[in-house]
Amino acid sequence: MSAPQPYIDALKITETLRVPHPKGLPLIDLSLNESPFAPPQAVLDAICQRAARGNKYGDPFSTDLRTALAHTYNLPIETIICGNGSEELVDLIARAFVRPGDEILMSQNGFYQFQLIAHRLGAKVIRAPESTLTADVDSILSCVTDRTKVIYLALPNNPTGTMPTEEEIHRLIDELPSHVVLVADLAYGEFVGFDFCQRLHDRVADHPNLIVTRTFSKAFSLAAYRLGWCNVPVAIAAVLNTLRAIANVNALAQVAGIAALEHRASIVENIDTLNLERTRVTQGLQSHGYRVEPSQTNFILVTLPASDPRDVDDWGAYLYAQSGIVLRRVREPGLQHYARLCLGTPDQNGLLLEHAGKFITDPSSAN
Known part of the structure; x- marks a missing residue:
């Protein structure tokens, strides 16, 4: 009897083992x-208070959280989509724009997940050569073809910790062909500065192919709650809302994010x-x-x-x-x-x- 055949080849995933230290040292x-x-304690208090109503679903649209984000970063609420970590959102973006045979472009040492997304969709990964372990804008632009659908650029990058100058980042935004979606992944952007992040958000309104993704996992200390968000052109927001799970952000993550913004x-x-x-x-x-x-x-x-x-x-x-x-x-x-x-x-x-x-x-x- 034949077995079901998936359309995707499985990749080897290495699991990290957690065992007690042989000398009893804390890990x-x-x-x-x-x-x-x-x-912050105020965040923990908000989580505990909402947990008492664990029998009730959270808001499927994350309205209060999106309102808080819009107020904090001076953005139109209709351009904000929340997700189960920014990982979910970068995956949704590719599902919206990429089909088998299309190209996803990333820097030579870009975040591993970008390669994994391409594998899931049957897309071809193009890696733009870097300069001193740093993404090079001229190299990225030279790799763009008619088949390029999405460019993923982590600012700063993981695992190298580097990024181009801000001037070069804005030049990439300006010179990129309009058919290519540029995803500026700011998972570590707060360590460069909130002003740096804000200047990238400010470009979204005038660039229909620019998406900025953020997370609460790193600087905001909320890794356990898997909470991310993105700032997108309105037309793309409607598409991502169609693709995301109906209630993709749990209630505890929503209140944690709101409280974290209040105690920034x-x-x-x-x-x-x-x-x-x-x-x-x-x-x-x-x-x-x-x-x-x-x-x-x-x-x-x-x-x-x-x-x-x-x-x-x-x-x-x-x-x-x-x-x-x-x-x-x-x-x-x-x-x-x-x-x-x-x-x-x-x-x-x-x-x-x-x-x-x-x-x-x-x-x-x-x-």
Whole structure:
């Protein structure tokens, strides 16, 4: 008897195992680019209050949340779509515009999900060469063809932490052919600055092919609630509303997002702390000979000194054994000699620097 045949080939998905540390140390997971800070207490209170009515559905249109976003960022409410994380929204955009054989364009080391989206839809991935691990606007424009339907550009990028200059980003918006949708993914945009994000939002009204996506997972400390949103031209908003699930944002995420916007001052404090910690950790690692790529995010890309014969897996194993710190070995082609680590609390970062130094100064301790 023949079995059902899917139209898509399965990809190997690596699952991260979580087991108790052999020495009983608490795990310090710096592998997922999460915020080390809990949400503000007012956000937790709003979640608990709404959870008491867990038998009632949330608003399928996220109206109150969209209203709060429109007020906070000075945007027309009809241009805002909320989603189950920005991951859902970037997927919906491709489903709206891409068919088998079409092209999705991304930078050489762009976010892995963009490649996965293309695979789901039978589209061809075009990777524009980068300059010093940074998306290059001229390279992107030169790769555009009649088959290009969507360009995904993470600003800043994951896993590299880099992005073009703001002037170059706006030049891409201006020079891109009108048949191509440009998705500016600002998952880490707040670490560059809210003003930077706002200037990109301001371009949407006059560019019918520009979409800006945002998330509450990173700077807003709401990763567990899977809440994202996008600012789109009105015509595209109607299409995405047709494609999204009827009630795609759960009620707890909606109230969490509203409360987080009302207490943005504490979010800004956390961002400022992490940006300062990024400088401290970068300089600390560099003082021991590590190569750290420039970053504008809450994570950094690190590799061992050129003279060190060991591998970043050895470094990761040592940090885990000695301190319970978990890093992410980068697997993307061309970046396999790097580890990516997000910034923890100042104490966690201090522990990282302590053991990163010991790994270099006492190589025998890593054996």
